[in-house]
Amino acid sequence: MEGSVAYDNDLNLKATELRLGLPGTHEEQQAVSSSTVRNNKRPNGESDARNETAPPPKAQIVGWPPIRSYRKNNSQPKKTESEGVGIYVKVSMDGAPYLRKIDLKVYSGYPELLQAVENMFKFTIGEYSEREGYKGSDYAPTYEDKDGDWMLVGDVPWEMFITSCKRLRIMKGSEARGLGCGV
Amino acid sequence: MESSELKRSKDSVNSCESARRSSFPDEVLERVLSLLKSHRDRSSVSLVCKDWYNAERWSRTHVFIGNCYSVSPEIVARRFPRIRSVTLKGKPRFSDFNLVPENWGADIHAWLVVFAAEYPFLEELRLKRMAISDESLEFLAVSFPNFKALSLLSCDGFSTNGLAAIATHCKNLTELDIQENGIDDIGGSWLSCFPESFTTLEVLNFANLTSDINFDALEKLVGRCKSMRVLKLNRSVSLEQLQRLLVNAPQLAELGTGLFSQELTIREYEELESALSNCKNMHTLSGLWDATGIYLPALYLACTHLTFLNLSYAALQSVELAKLLAHCPQLKRLWVLDTVEDKGLEAVGLNCPLLEELRVFPADPFDDEIVHGVTEAGFVAVSFGCPRLHYVLYFCRQMTNAAVATIVQNCPDFTHFRLCIMNPGQPDYLTNEPMDEAFGAVVRTCTKLQRLSVSGLLTDLTFEYIGRYAKNLETLSVAFAGRSDWGMQCVLGGCPKLRKLEIRDCPFGNAALLSGLEKYESMRSLWMSACNVTMNGCRLLAREMPWLNVEVMKEDGSDDSQADKVYVYRSIAGPRRDAPPSVLTL
DSSP states (O other): OOOOOOOOTTTOGGGGOOOSSOTTOOSOOOOTTOOOOOOOOOOOGGGSOOOSSOOOOOOOOTTOSOOOHHHHHHSSOOSOTTSSOOOEEEEEETTOSSOEEEEGGGOSSHHHHHHHHHHHHTOOOOEEETTTEEESSSEEEEEEOTTSOEEETTSSOHHHHHHHOOEEEEEETHHHHHHHTOO | OOOOOOOOOHHHHHHHHHHHHTOOOHHHHHHHHTTOOOHHHHHHHHTTOHHHHHHHHHHOOEEEESSTTSSOHHHHHHHOTTOOEEEEEOSOGGGGGTOSOTTOOOBSHHHHHHHHHHOTTOOEEEEESOBOOHHHHHHHHHHOTTOOEEEEESOEEEEHHHHHHHHHHOTTOOEEEEESOEEEOOOBGGGGGSOTTOOOOOEEEOTTOOSOBOHHHHHHHHHHOTTOOEEEOOTTSOHHHHHHHHHTOTTOSEEEOSBOOOOOOHHHHHHHHHHHHTOTTOOEEEOOBTOOTTTGGGGGGGGTTOOEEEOTTSOOOHHHHHHHHTTOTTOOEEEEEGGGHHHHHHHHHHHOTTOOEEEEEOSSTTOTTOOOSOOHHHHHHHHHHOTTOOEEEEEESOOOHHHHHHHHHHOTTOSEEEEEESSTTOOOTTTOOOSHHHHHHHHHHOTTOOEEEOOSSOOHHHHHHHHHHOTTOOEEEEESOOSSHHHHHHHHHSOTTOOEEEEESOOOBHHHHHTTHHHHHTSSEEEEESSBOBHHHHHHHHHHOTTEEEEEEOOTTOOTTBOOEEEEEEOSSOSOSOOOTTEEEO
């Protein structure tokens, strides 16, 4: 596994660099299960700086607070199921040598998701319209849903999308144009 | 069984010999000693002289082994030939919080094999934090024809199939107590395995299981076991089913309900209320999953003589709790969720003057956004109303030194003080100072303190206080605290009765570890994880102290020289041979 590579602007090796991390992030994400929290001085809960945009998930310390696991399982069912595990899906791009994986839960909507995918594979998706799909580029983002059908990204509400999306595929060329020209 | 070596001077042996000659028959001595129940008293007795040692070992029927690796089953069987009841504890306590690797050990099977050979008349087995498989349960069920009582607390490795084997074969079973285990719940048909002729069950606790049970089988079982006094159901049992069980078992002393939420007609509600109030002997009530204000009044009449109320699965609000507590004047032990907030705890202080134990659990321990829960105010309110309070477990998000000082002034008799300020390293939120003075007040004022868990921002001063004042302290739990080796050295240098020390994420290193060399032999165990101890320090400890087992658990990808998790315990059985590859014995 390579460490940092000299980034040549033309080749832009960074785009194809193999590394851990979410698309769009520049640092490695903190290992979530680390318990090496050494600094004893810690600010009160509120004074953690929280941005308006999606804050990074706070690293949970293993075994803290000291609650037995049977207690966590048996008490009140949580209000939102969405706390906890991410929804990782594969992203393939026609013509790219390998696939990527992204966590859909990190994004709050389609614009963020598409921006991230654009950055990841270095291309531009066109403008979305309900009537005509994605106009203005050779690419169309599609996804495979629970029934195994290939759907155009953007047609259904975001919440419904993230629960039914099994994998993403960026279609290119004539196939894509076919989708873009209205259904 | 304490593994203290027998130190008998020549003089005491001689005087024993002369006493013997004035004829005090062994049988009489054994008869007298058989009345001794406390294992600590028995340990003392066995040290008097050789005769007493022998009389004690022949008269002992129950053995308590606090660390299963401190001794081997063969050694136990050799010393105590007439055991009928065994209590065994296995994994370090931090395994409850996922800090111990899965396959760490503490498997009961080797013990069962020896017991089957040496104690065929074994009646009781009580295990805590042990690994037990279905095969072992089946082996147990068929090997001991007189087997009466099985209690499994925080164990893992078995499924409901193992319970089926127990139900099928143990014809004399009086107790089946399955608590808080990592159990593979395959289904509830195990209850049908109790034969129709089986009537001896007195204690049945399956509250831990999650799947539906065969209610028909349960109803029949409860109906024919007229001596049943403890029945703790799981969540799958409905209110309507509860009522049907209770009409056939009004003699119950301890009841754990199932789900306490269901749509009932007026008549069904009244029947439930009547069935509950008919349980005149009921002193313990638990379960109450998802209980809400609507049906709690059904309990009011049943609570008159209640001494232990466990509401830790019912997210009650303060008003609901207050109304319920008005009917529980005799309450000595109360467990609640922090959804009751400070107002709920005020109600505790007002209604429960006899309260001795309070445990407040967090409903949402991992959610920082929550600004509810309990604060120092609730704890202080309880302390004003409940002067007999001696056991507390309190999870909160803020605390002050002044509050704790007030609390221990009101309740100086604490034996167990476990305070968990949930944000690691958090100072006194009013003064921004460390919480040193809080725990200083605890150890100075509460002279009977046996168990202490500290939290919040703590410097070495806390540990100076503990070492200096906590003369009766036996168990100390420390997390995210301290500044230097000096802190841990203070504890190891003081605390004459220290038996268990568990530390995580503290800046204590080799100097601290090695300052306790002699101390560890008088302790049951030491746990240190995510501290600054190195492999070399551990190797040195192992080399200097041959009677200690020094085990190191390595994390993936950590530095080779760091000892990530260290578990040290005294043992007369030598290093264990069943350690998994991730555990190194030095």
